[in-house]
Amino acid sequence: MAEASLPKKSLPKINKVDEAYWQGAAAGKLLLQKCKDCGKLQFFPRIVCVDCFSGNLEWIPASGGGKVHSFSWVRVPRNPAFKEDVPICYINVILDEGVIMESRLVGTGIENVKLGDKVKVAFQETANPEIKLPVFELAE
């Protein structure tokens, strides 16, 4: 009885718009959308191109590299299931492709994170073996 009421770490509600993104992540790929009509690169996954409104979008692999744009050490997560991970280094990254992304910094040395630090994508396992989360680690 008590088990059923324990909060679980948030997992994505994969839907028809972002299915391909999560399949990519499960295979260790960070995918961005590219508009086939105007070339716009965008994130998060959408049903339209934010520049020209075309529905002709394709998925392209990002290099996985980027820089820390901002960060916050989360002490009180919205979902209590994350309490065991506190403090969580929540970040905004500017990917090398010139696209901002929300994520989390994990791995060694993150206590010293600074704005502008170079990062590289990694894929974090979750409670669902079919879902991996794109996260970031400090790069050399």
Added chain:
Amino acid sequence: MRRKKVCFVGYGSTEYSRKSESPLLWYYAEAIRNALRQTGLHKKEIQGLSITTQVSPDYSPHVAEQLGLEVDWVLNGDYGGSGGVMSVRRAADAIEAGHVELIVLVGANSFDKSVPQQRLLEYQRANYIDVYGYGGPNTLMALIQRLHMEQYGTTLDQIGKIAMAQRENALNNPQALFREPMGFQAYLNSRMISDPIRLLDCVMPCSGAECVILASEEKAKKITDKLVYLVTDAEKSHYQVANMLPDKTTFGTKVVGERIFTEVKRENIDLFEIYDDYPIAVMIQIEDLGYCKKGEGGKFVEAHDLTYKGDFPVNTGGGQLSVGQAGLAGGFLHLVEALRQLRGEAEGHQVKKAERALVTGIGWLNYGRNLGTTSALVMERRK
């Protein structure tokens, strides 16, 4: 009543199917795309959006974000089967008033079971933010505060001053949930929630409600001799939505301020009721309204007295930070406080010269940027 200058310029339909599970967002987009094709309009010419649906996604600003629409008017036409006509009426009002020239209105349905009744907020937050263990809006604003501090040298003294001045304003406000004086050490040492956002940077959620009544001038004169006029108002939703390298420290309030201050002068505002989910948000709105340059908000608050007795009165009843945040009534708290002030009814925290007030609203922290909805209005007491 008879409309004078509002026209229908085009339309767009999608195919219909008995059971399609294509995403609702696809239906919105496809209908709009067909209308854009017919009229030859580009997506960036869309200045307003109205959505009508009974399935998720059904928050109009969130649909705007999903469709990459940075708009100056947005509506949820949630009137059931009357949604088409009633949203047209409201859109026509906006066009006749001169707020916008072109509005797209769309109604849609889908049987997409992959999103069972979840609010659209959950698309971008659930899948791309929540999964990382964030601390709610506290974290999203913390990212912005950190940038402001590192890029511009803004200090905790400066940010804390806003919280402390508002607390002073609350001391004589019987509605305020927090009426103990706040010193800087108390602010600085309050529990860290999402670094650098502390407990005393956060509002206290509470129950409550606020109401305002608007009337025509003619009607108003029969009701009260405390005549407060709505002078001018503006809004901007999802500023920078299509810019993948956005400036997180500038809100849509910048555009709003530019519009407001074509009608009134900055120096003629006597008091400021600024939406205060966090002190840094108040500081950024002061910058974006043009009272100082971007990045100089810290120096500005240092140089001014923000209490109700001061030269730049802000959140004169304490704001949400000291009164409490009754959910989305929070956006009304500032309206009511401004009215109290202009009517001379703010006993214990009355600004001496209270003829003209500026009230702002900001809402819906969005993905990778800042506030999805931003707005402001000016009200003026006339004898």
